[in-house]
Amino acid sequence: MSINWTKLIFNFLLIIVLIAGLIFYRWVFSYMLAAIVFTYILDPTVTWLESKRLPRWFAVLILYLSIIGILVWFTSRLIPELIAQGNSLLTILGHEGAMSADYLIQIPFINSIFEYAGNLDAQIPGLGAATRFTEILDNAVEFIARLPKFLLDNYSSIISAVSFIGMVPLISFFLLKDKHKIRKSLLGLSSNRYFELAIILLGKIDSTVGTYLRAMLFEVIAVSIMASTALSIVGVSNPVLIGISAGVANIIPYFGPFFGGALAVLTVFFEGGAFLNMLYAALAMWLVQVIDNNIVYPVVVGTTINMHPLLVLLTVLAGGWYGGIFWMLVSVPLVYLIYSLVSVLYVNLKEYRII
Amino acid sequence: MQRFFTWLKGRFKSSRKYLVLKQYSLFADLSDFELYLLYELTHTRCFEAGELIYEEGYPLEVIYFVHSGDIKLKGLYGSTTDKQVGPGEYLGIFDMYHGKKRSSTAIAQSDASLHAISRTDMISFIESRPRAGVKILSSIASDFCRFVFEVAKDNEHKLD
Numbered sequence: 146m147s148i149n150w151t152k153l154i155f156n157f158l159l160i161i162v163l164i165a166g167l168i169f170y171r172w173v174f175s176y177m178l179a180a181i182v183f184t185y186i187l188d189p190t191v192t193w194l195e196s197k198r199l200p201r202w203f204a205v206l207i208l209y210l211s212i213i214g215i216l217v218w219f220t221s222r223l224i225p226e227l228i229a230q231g232n233s234l235l236t237i238l239g240h241e242g243a244m245s246a247d248y249l250i251q252i253p254f255i256n257s258i259f260e261y262a263g264n265l266d267a268q269i270p271g272l273g274a275a276t277r278f279t280e281i282l283d284n285a286v287e288f289i290a291r292l293p294k295f296l297l298d299n300y301s302s303i304i305s306a307v308s309f310i311g312m313v314p315l316i317s318f319f320l321l322k323d324k325h326k327i328r329k330s331l332l333g334l335s336s337n338r339y340f341e342l343a344i345i346l347l348g349k350i351d352s353t354v355g356t357y358l359r360a361m362l363f364e365v366i367a368v369s370i371m372a373s374t375a376l377s378i379v380g381v382s383n384p385v386l387i388g389i390s391a392g393v394a395n396i397i398p399y400f401g402p403f404f405g406g407a408l409a410v411l412t413v414f415f416e417g418g419a420f421l422n423m424l425y426a427a428l429a430m431w432l433v434q435v436i437d438n439n440i441v442y443p444v445v446v447g448t449t450i451n452m453h454p455l456l457v458l459l460t461v462l463a464g465g466w467y468g469g470i471f472w473m474l475v476s477v478p479l480v481y482l483i484y485s486l487v488s489v490l491y492v493n494l495k496e497y498r499i500i
Numbered sequence: 501m502q503r504f505f506t507w508l509k510g511r512f513k514s515s516r517k518y519l520v521l522k523q524y525s526l527f528a529d530l531s532d533f534e535l536y537l538l539y540e541l542t543h544t545r546c547f548e549a550g551e552l553i554y555e556e557g558y559p560l561e562v563i564y565f566v567h568s569g570d571i572k573l574k575g576l577y578g579s580t581t582d583k584q585v586g587p588g589e590y591l592g593i594f595d596m597y598h599g600k601k602r603s604s605t606a607i608a609q610s611d612a613s614l615h616a617i618s619r620t621d622m623i624s625f626i627e628s629r630p631r632a633g634v635k636i637l638s639s640i641a642s643d644f645c646r647f648v649f650e651v652a653k654d655n656e657h658k659l660d
Contacts, residue, residue, distance in 0.1 A: 196628065198533060325540040332543055337553070340545060341561045344618045348561075496559045 180316035185355045205321045252417045360445045368392040375429035397473045406430035450481045526639045534632040541621040547608035558602045562616045563592040569612025576604040
């Protein structure tokens with residue numbers, strides 16, 4: 146069998162060019178990824194506007210202007226309130242006086258437990274329940290004291306992300322405007338032999354990623370609104386901020402809902418609220434979870450991610466160990482996407498008699 | 501100012517490449533705008549003479565429309581004779597409604613250029629634009645009737 150040297154050298158050079166391209170553009174991968182997410186969320190609206198006879202570029206422009214309008218309204222109406230709530234929450238959680246066992250013992254609910262422990266000590270000599278209780282409080286305080294520092298440390302990265310946020314809509318504009326051209330170019334790269342397979346895979350990515358992202362966005366908004374409303378009804382301070390935090394955290398399976406509930410209860414706790422108020426806050430968040438799990442999630446997210454609960458739990462844990470909160474957020478959809486693609490690829494490679 | 505408006509008008513007006521789809525009976529009755537939307541979903545594929553387009557039993561994901569060149573269909577619905585498909589004709593529509601597997605093998609007889617539309621995109625287009633969908637489905641029904649009569653006539657000849 147003769148070797149086609151020209152083809153071999155061309156393929157070799159092509160691989161070198163591809164690797165050089167990957168190295169050169171590696172810094173913008175995160176920008177591209179975020180822009181793709183943004184594009185998937187906005188695409189159905191752009192396509193709908195296009196079907197109403199608007200040119201695609203004009204449809205994207207109208208959508209952007211609408212989003213900017215909503216953001217301006219949101220900023221002028223809600224941001225001052227959110228900043229005030231954020232400062233108040235940080236003061237409650239991060240005040241030096243608040244972060245000591247002595248301060249906490251003054252809180253009525255804690256004080257009653259401390260007094261009870263003191264009574265036990267008086268009745269059972271050598272038990273040392275009050276001392277043990279103070280030690281537990283000290284440890285808890287030390288743990289909670291790290292929270293505001295963690296938030297403040299990340300504020301610098303949030304500020305540096307502003308440029309990132311500015312670039313993403315720009316990239317997304319071109320992705321939305323030229324969606325069909327990009328799609329055609331990508332599929333044009335495949336040979337005739339793999340063309341149908343490439344269409345199937347691209348379709349699978351489109352449906353899995355697009356549906357999941359849009360469903361998640363809807364769920365975040367729904368949980369944020371429900372949690373804010375429920376918390377304001379039971380009288381928890383900073384309901385909007387806690388509601389939004391709970392909504393965003395809700396994306397992380399199992400751990401997210403717990404985070405939202407804990408934040409609400411801790412806020413009441415550090416404000417010196419009675420045990421009953423903490424119970425109300427917990428009940429409100431639990432009710433939000435019941436509505437989310439039984440109505441919102443099945444209707445909106447449904448079977449977009451069909452994974453065994455144990456696998457979801459293990460994936461979230463692994464994501465957390467691997468790269469913190471960000472990987473806890475993305476690990477489940479990423480694993481599901483890879484799993485779906487591999488299974489679709491395997492089935493179709495067999496059916497197209499390629500393997 | 502006049503030049504600006506001409507430029508702006510040009511921005512709203514797309515090139516009329518999509519009119520190429522008019523040559524297919526399925527899309528002949530569609531409006532320009534419907535053709536434009538459909539063309540956005542269309543891919544152009546070129547095959548060399550003798551190249552396999554698809555094989556019997558393959559999953560059906562793409563419907564092909566022959567733009568130029570000739571295609572040979574082998575084993576169409578169990579038939580032992582080959583069928584030739586030329587410009588303006590299509591491959592895969594009947595299979596789309598019948599088991600979603602290719603019922604024949606298609607090979608390019610000469611260098612051929614085909615327009616390809618994903619089955620999923622086609623169904624989604626029909627569902628999202630019912631008026632255009634009715635026109636397409638009417639053409640399919642009409643072609644299907646013609647096909648059935650042709651098969652019946654062939655069988656009659658064979659029996660004679």
